[in-house]
Amino acid sequence: MGHAGSRTLEPRENPASWAGLSELERRLLNDFQRDFPLVPEPWAVLARTLGTEPAVVTEALWQLRGQGMVSRVGPVFRPHSVGTSTLAAMAVPPERLEAVARQVSACAQVNHNYEREHRLNLWFVVAAADEAQLERCLRDITRETGLEVLSLPLLEAYHLDLGFDLHGERRRRQPPPGHAAPARTRLRDPSDLALVAAVQQGLPLVPRPFAAVGAQAGLGEAEVIERLRAWHGGGVISRIGVVVRHHELGYRANAMVVWDIPDARVSETGWCMAGFDFVTLCYQRPRRLPRWRYNLFCMIHGRDREAVLEQVAELERGCGLEAAPHEVLFSVRRFKQCGARYQGFGNGSQPQARSA
DSSP: OOOTTOOOOOOOOOOSOGGGSOHHHHHHHHHTSSOOOOSSOHHHHHHHHHTSOHHHHHHHHHHHHHTTSEEEEEEEEOBTTBSEEEEEEEOOOGGGHHHHHHHHHTSTTEEEEEEESSSSOEEEEEEESSHHHHHHHHHHHHHHHOOOOEEEOOOEEEEEOOOOOTTOOOOOOOOOGGGOOOOOOOOOOHHHHHHHHHHTTOOBSSSSHHHHHHHHHTOOHHHHHHHHHHHHHTTSEEEEEEEEOTGGGTOOEEEEEEEOOOGGGHHHHHHHHHTSTTEEEEEEOOOBTTTBOOOEEEEEEESSHHHHHHHHHHHHHHTTOTTSOEEEEEEEEEEEEOOOOOTTOTTOOSOOSSBO
16 A cells, blocks of 8 residues: 555454444444545544544554454445446356356456355456456456356446445435436546546545545645545545445345336336435346346345345335345355455556555
8 A cells, every 4th residue: 555654454353243342433434434524634523523533533443444344434436437347247056156256356357256146146346447458357257267257237326325324223315306316427537547546445544645645646635635525526426434344244134136127117116226225226237138137236235134135025115016026136155345446547556555
């Protein structure tokens, strides 16, 4: 990661549960997933809110990341605003699954790689700087494994956040006016891409993180803050804040629910699902007949299978889907999970050390 005073992240034992965390740790995880302060000294703002010192905040975030509960603190870029991406699936013979998963995870552009309960049992996300790089990754995986890869790029997004209230408080979300998704803006300017490369793995845990990011990207501190603010307001960034890892926080039942919805109803249904606070992702992807009939996907993260299945039933009732064909693909194993790393952007593509 390359910032002065940094140290290498060492793996640590996970705490037993959410209940074992301090009040400060709980608030850091829950209260700052969005609306991170875009000011020169953001940790000081968090410290004042929490009634403590900035060094206590950064040390707690460092510990939470070491325990696996925090992936990073920083922006979450909306798909296709930076580079390109796809969701892909493979039907892998069970006796080859671990070996094939290692081959898939070895591709630098793969950021999520899961075994799921389905005939298509290996699901992964590829995020790349451009279509050529993405297709090269998929071709390499096909060549090395000898297995077909089913690519399902995003067509329309209804909710892309992966942040939610860890206290379990229920509330309905309000859809955007007219159910309008944010405008699709794609970053192309080299200085923008240099900033993406510098910030994509998280903000460094130093007193002035935006100045450190700017030094890496060749930009001033004020320019970094202004660009991040504009990207957030323009929909390039869906949120800025603490990005948690749900499995380590006790949300062990991770289900991708796939639906076969008439094309004329898919947008209406997607916006309906997006209104339920337990839906962490919801989007349309293409059918691939005859292998894949489903065109609407949503993610639900729950503490157990029963709770997730009850929420699926709630979606059926709430969106009139009792007769809609669907399947619930629970995750079985996580082979890889990290933030999207768009390779080759500017001079900030080298890993950084002490970042959150």
